[in-house]
Amino acid sequence: MTNPDVLVVGGGSAGVAAAVATAEAGASVVVLEKNAFLGGKATAAYVGTVCGLYYRSEDPLARYVDNGFPKIFAEQLQHESGTKPFFYKNGLHFLPYNRFAFLRLCDDFLEKNKVSLCLHAHLTHVKKEGDHIVEVGAAVHNCPILFHPKTVIDTAGEAVVARLAGVGIFENEEYQASAQVFEMAGIATDDAQILNLSLLRNIQKGVADGIYPKDYERLSTVPGSLQAGRAVFKLGLPLGVGNDPALVTRLELFARKAVGEIVAFLKAQNVLFKNAWLTMIAPEVGIRTGPRNMGKVVLQKEDVMDCRKQDDAVARGAWPIEFWAPGKNPRMEYFAPGDYYDIPAGALQSAFLKNLFFGGRNISASEDAIASARVIGTCLATGYAAGRMAVGLVRNEIYERPVAEIRRLML
Numbered sequence: 001m002t003n004p005d006v007l008v009v010g011g012g013s014a015g016v017a018a019a020v021a022t023a024e025a026g027a028s029v030v031v032l033e034k035n036a037f038l039g040g041k042a043t044a045a046y047v048g049t050v051c052g053l054y055y056r057s058e059d060p061l062a063r064y065v066d067n068g069f070p071k072i073f074a075e076q077l078q079h080e081s082g083t084k085p086f087f088y089k090n091g092l093h094f095l096p097y098n099r100f101a102f103l104r105l106c107d108d109f110l111e112k113n114k115v116s117l118c119l120h121a122h123l124t125h126v127k128k129e130g131d132h133i134v135e136v137g138a139a140v141h142n143c144p145i146l147f148h149p150k151t152v153i154d155t156a157g158e159a160v161v162a163r164l165a166g167v168g169i170f171e172n173e174e175y176q177a178s179a180q181v182f183e184m185a186g187i188a189t190d191d192a193q194i195l196n197l198s199l200l201r202n203i204q205k206g207v208a209d210g211i212y213p214k215d216y217e218r219l220s221t222v223p224g225s226l227q228a229g230r231a232v233f234k235l236g237l238p239l240g241v242g243n244d245p246a247l248v249t250r251l252e253l254f255a256r257k258a259v260g261e262i263v264a265f266l267k268a269q270n271v272l273f274k275n276a277w278l279t280m281i282a283p284e285v286g287i288r289t290g291p292r293n294m295g296k297v298v299l300q301k302e303d304v305m306d307c308r309k310q311d312d313a314v315a316r317g318a319w320p321i322e323f324w325a326p327g328k329n330p331r332m333e334y335f336a337p338g339d340y341y342d343i344p345a346g347a348l349q350s351a352f353l354k355n356l357f358f359g360g361r362n363i364s365a366s367e368d369a370i371a372s373a374r375v376i377g378t379c380l381a382t383g384y385a386a387g388r389m390a391v392g393l394v395r396n397e398i399y400e401r402p403v404a405e406i407r408r409l410m411l
């Protein structure tokens with residue numbers, strides 16, 4: 001499998017979708033994943049809910065935006081997690097999920113589709129000749145392996161393939177705020193309103209009394225997660241995320257220390273948490289955005305907010321812009337309920353390398369546009385579309401063919 005038709009770099013939501021699309025179309029595919037497990041931010045950072053699957057609407061019944069794979073994945077996830085779509089404020093719908101169910105579902109999809117998977121696989125180099133990638137090097141559990149794929153799909157979330165190939169990428173000084181997720185059990189209520197109110201009052205008083213660090217103020221319950229005295233919490237970290245490698249370590253250390261202190265504070269100060277305990281801390285801090293690829297087209301904020309429809313659409317987005325600046329509450333920008341914007345094929349295709357495609361949170365998009373398109377539901381859709389487009393290139397199909405097929409399957 002060192003010469004597959006398609007090499008998928010990164011086994012998060014988009015990477016799994018890309019691999020399934022590729023395998024379904026009959027091409028050979030290998031997925032490289034640096035972690036010991038699949039799912040990316042959905043499992044490693046345990047973000048807790050799948051957004052972007054449904055239209056925004058005041059109708060309590062959730063209606064899918066993208067059909068085909070995103071819908072199939074969501075329905076199985078719902079079944080395995082024992083959850084159902086959650087109707088939230090402002091007409092938003094999302095699906096809470098169980099982390100283990102997400103992990104296992106990704107494994108199952110790859111196994112069923114006979115996708116070759118390399119876990120513990122770090123990308124080491126990318127060699128290009130002219131406008132084609134000709135070689136990709138990886139260390140798989142510290143053993144070097146060379147791949148000579150016909151096409152490459154970057155679903156690693158940080159435009160790593162383009163960076164190593166030395167072509168242009170979109171980079172910022174600072175990216176959107178990160179968060180640490182953790183779960184506690186033994187909480188003495190199953191009423192989310194009571195929990196949230198008590199948490200808010202407790203933190204405000206703790207800060208005023210000088211016994212709760214202001215840096216830990218941005219603590220919230222993941223909506224829909226409170227069940228049988230267990231709840232998932234998200235701590236918004238006050239440190240910025242940038243391109244300095246030292247910052248990544250600082251964030252992880254800061255977040256772990258903070259969770260330890262928060263748990264101790266809640267147990268001592270909040271009667272609902274008196275007998276509660278920490279059951280899980282997500283393996284990594286959740287980093288929302290990072291470097292992105294430069295595609296033939298760049299998805300812009302106006303495309304999102306004007307719900308722009310495009311002739312070569314291969315996926316749809318319906319989540320509002322949810323922009324998290326460090327130390328601030330999210331800036332939400334809503335477009336019309338019941339509407340969606342198109343993601344064009346050109347936003348998933350490299351502007352520089354003919355055999356490089358991308359899906360998920362590193363598609364070609366502005367920082368504002370990705371604040372909408374990065375949600376898991378949309379990542380499943382763009383990942384799937386990238387997979388089918390990559391197969392189109394392997395088969396020398398005219399550009400319109402995979403685009404038409406994706407539209408038939410998903411839109």
Ligand SMILES: Cc1cc2nc3c(=O)[nH]c(=O)nc-3n(C[C@H](O)[C@H](O)[C@H](O)COP(=O)(O)OP(=O)(O)OC[C@H]3O[C@@H](n4cnc5c(N)ncnc54)[C@H](O)[C@@H]3O)c2cc1C
Pocket residue numbers: 009010011012013014015032033034035038039040041042045047048049050051052121122123155156157160178179180285286287288359360361362374375376377379
């Ligand atoms: C704090 C936080 C809260 C969020 N909340 C929500 C939410 O409630 N609902 C929602 O829908 N979305 C939410 N999101 C967004 C969403 O989780 C992510 O944008 C989405 O999961 C990204 O999927 P992806 O497949 O594009 O990338 P990722 O999930 O980032 O997957 C990339 C994969 O590539 C692997 N990888 C990276 N580099 C390499 C390399 N060099 N070699 C090999 N493998 C590599 C990674 O290990 C990872 O598995 C949140 C994000 C964060 C950070």
